[in-house]
Amino acid sequence: MSESATEEKTQTIETPEGTFTIRLTMDDMGDIYPGMIRYNIEVLRGTETVYTYAINSYEIPPGSLFDARKTADIVFARLAQDVSSRPHLYLRPRVFTRPLPGDTVDVVILQGSPRRFGNSAKIASWCDDEAARAGLSSRVFYLQDMDIRACIGCYVCYDQGYCPVDDDMPRLIRALETASLIVVCTPVYTNTVPAPLKAAMDRCQWLHAREKVLGKEVRARGLLIAVAGRRGKEAFTCVTGVVRAFMGNLGIRFAEPILIGDLDRLRDVAEIEGIEEEIRASLRVLLVSGDEG
Ligand SMILES: Cc1cc2nc3c(=O)[nH]c(=O)nc-3n(C[C@H](O)[C@H](O)[C@H](O)COP(=O)(O)O)c2cc1C
The missing domain is CATH 3.40.50.360 (Flavodoxin domain)
Structure with a gap:
């Protein structure tokens, strides 16, 4: 969770693989583009982040069925369901950042x-x-x-x-x-x-x-x-x-x-x-x- 993010909701899930927390936070990115908001979802196993998801309001074209908040809520609910039914898939962190290929040049x-x-x-x-x-x-x-x-x-x-x-x-x-x-x-x-x-x-x-x-x-x-x-x-x-x-x-x-x-x-x-x-x-x-x- 970034320093500027505010917490929107959390859910704790007890499973045979341990205790998981799903957290939805909101980042106001209005300093980049007017009205830009990013929703971040983190799945934690104990204190370790094992999965992340993010969506921002600029991703959603005007004619879309759901806005970014609604989409984040849906993903949150689906993740809660998935973690409960298949906790073994969330034991290790998935890759969040990857180095870019190629060389550095002056x-x-x-x-x-x-x-x-x-x-x-x-x-x-x-x-x-x-x-x-x-x-x-x-x-x-x-x-x-x-x-x-x-x-x-x-x-x-x-x-x-x-x-x-x-x-x-x-x-x-x-x-x-x-x-x-x-x-x-x-x-x-x-x-x-x-x-x-x-x-x-x-x-x-x-x-x-x-x-x-x-x-x-x-x-x-x-x-x-x-x-x-x-x-x-x-x-x-x-x-x-x-x-x-x-x-x-x-x-x-x-x-x-x-x-x-x-x-x-x-x-x-x-x-x-x-x-x-x-x-x-x-x-x-x-x-x-x-x-x-
Ligand atoms: C599709 C096309 C569009 C071009 N449009 C312009 C233009 O709008 N104004 C202009 O001064 N020259 C225009 N040119 C000429 C090129 O800028 C010029 O030939 C240039 O030297 C090509 O550079 P290059 O040798 O690095 O390919 C155009 C050339 C092509 C092939």
Whole structure:
């Protein structure tokens, strides 16, 4: 039970396997989203927690038959019945938290273009190389090649800090959680970012939930490097807004973006005089500034 939780009801059940307590508590999570409430159910054998369940009010769409409180009451009653009739299933704790798979890295580079050898991929490789020169570990995530599904808006991540969708996202979350610099390299697609990058950013709501539920803070700087076919800064208005919102949501400090247009005409970003050095220099500044400013 978290410190802010209030107890709603408890039930004690005597069984041949010992005394069990089922406890329903309520957490006011209004500081995360307006009116968000989480109900937590714990099954204890003696003083040891052997099972947990949680549901929050944002999980329940407006057209649902039951609200979160009613659902929690139903689960409470079903658990009471189950513990009474099958106490042997509640002898040992079920797994409540699990480590995320994948590696920790200093620099995460989100490569948003589906083109493996395109401009964003080239820029990503310069960033990757600059991180290596600084003696840091880095990883380029080619989002097009990963199995990252769209967020289903279930809000289950706000229960215990885990997303129920089974795909490649956990290793990205793991890397983002530990990185000190996050670089987004992307082309402009229909004024915004390509779909796989948008999907990954939406799914990072999970990271926001982990910050709020598990206190896993992201302490990173963020840099956007975007390329566009058209000339002028207007092509980047939405991309900048979307990436800024993504980083702002996670508390990532957004550095001055690097926006490179006119690529329909120029084709290859490497042909722009001085651009590679400009990007590398920006990286160097962010890599040494670390947690400052
Ligand atoms: C589906 C699609 C949509 C695009 N939409 C825009 C756009 O809205 N504005 C723009 O300036 N360029 C647009 N472009 C051009 C790309 O941003 C440009 O070709 C970029 O250099 C591609 O980057 P990449 O080499 O990293 O894939 C679009 C390209 C594609 C394939």
